């Protein structure tokens with residue numbers, strides 16, 4: 001087992017990894033930027049090393065600085081958390097070269113899943129349902145037009161290196177295709193340094209449903225069911241839940257089985273998330289895979305009682321999935337997570353500054369993942385997530401009641417937060433009825449005005 005792990009992240013996820021390490025008896029090394037000197041991840045780690053100025057490129061994304069810290073502290077492994085270097089295959093390779101275990105899949109698997117049209121091809125080959133679309137990268141707008149005619153409008157053009165919605169264009173007619181193709185190409189080239197594009201049939205009003213898996217180094221893979229994450233604004237998730245109201249036990253089992261086989265075949269190791277779109281006929285189609293722990297992982301932890309971060313560490317250290325899980329995966333009850341962001345309620349812009357009052361809720365079935373505290377400051381350089389409020393109930397109705405009361409007992413003063421927005425979403429009849437496709441938030445704002 002690892003003796004010491006460096007956590008290449010900050011905020012609530014750095015604390016989450018520290019929790020897992022403490023329970024496993026592993027020493028922790030925090031890295032921090034000048035802006036994070038007084039952060040809780042620094043306080044709770046056994047050691048902490050400052051790696052540079054606040055800007056991400058000079059600190060948490062600075063590979064030589066991160067590796068130097070790992071060498072100085074003499075760690076066995078690096079946990080990348082989410083975002084930052086977590087899906088950077090070059091970083092994973094550098095770790096390997098330096099004999100530091102990267103807690104994630106092998107670099108070549110990270111690279112495969114990072115090239116979205118290659119991931120799509122691999123899933124198709126293995127029998128995972130995908131949407132009709134191009135075979136591989138589009139050679140130009142002429143080839144794009146041929147595929148669009150074959151697939152039928154509307155289609156969506158996506159960046160191969162993409163994710164998060166950048167370099168994406170919906171195309172509804174032949175006339176607008178060349179212009180939108182060029183726009184997507186320029187945007188992808190500027191954002192990712194790679195203008196490769198591919199095409200899929202466009203699904204109207206989809207739900208975003210993702211499956212959680214765990215895989216060991218010996219080809220054994222387990223599915224931990226799904227999370228529904230359709231409530232998003234500008235490709236930022238606001239609220240996630242498990243199970244999805246739309247996934248039957250049979251569909252969960254069917255998709256879980258095909259995913260386990262596929263990921264075993266590609267040599268996947270680590271926790272992982274496979275994203276699907278669900279159309280209005282309740283059919284699921286693979287869109288992309290994330291090879292990291294995700295922000296919303298606690299939703300799955302609440303309904304399965306599996307500690308996903310501990311599992312990541314144990315699997316990276318060479319444990320078998322059988323030893324990590326101790327038995328079959330059982331789903332109990334319903335969990336909901338609300339992402340509490342420090343942001344202005346109308347402008348949705350980050351609200352940095354000093355938190356003057358901080359009182360998180362507690363009680364039965366309530367979990368708060370956060371690195372925030374009273375008198376602490378939220379630096380302007382990083383993302384605006386300050387807490388994840390997660391509840392579990394015996395069913396969806398109980399989870400909704402519990403979340404509503406917990407949101408009402410969450411006091412954050414000094415910065416604007418999304419707590420008032422979440423309270424209104426939880427009270428919304430459409431949300432309560434489970435009508436939560438990806439157009440939910442737009443319709444919600446249309447009903448309630450911009451503030452919700």
Ligand code: MV4
Pocket residue numbers: 131156163164165200201202203204206207208229230232235277287288438
């Ligand atoms: C789609 C789609 C409809 N059809 N693909 C947006 C981000 C990226 N991860 C995938 N996205 C979408 N891909 C096809 N073929 C609609 C979206 C989409 C979306 C997906 C999930 C959650 C929210 C979304 C909001 C707008 C568009």
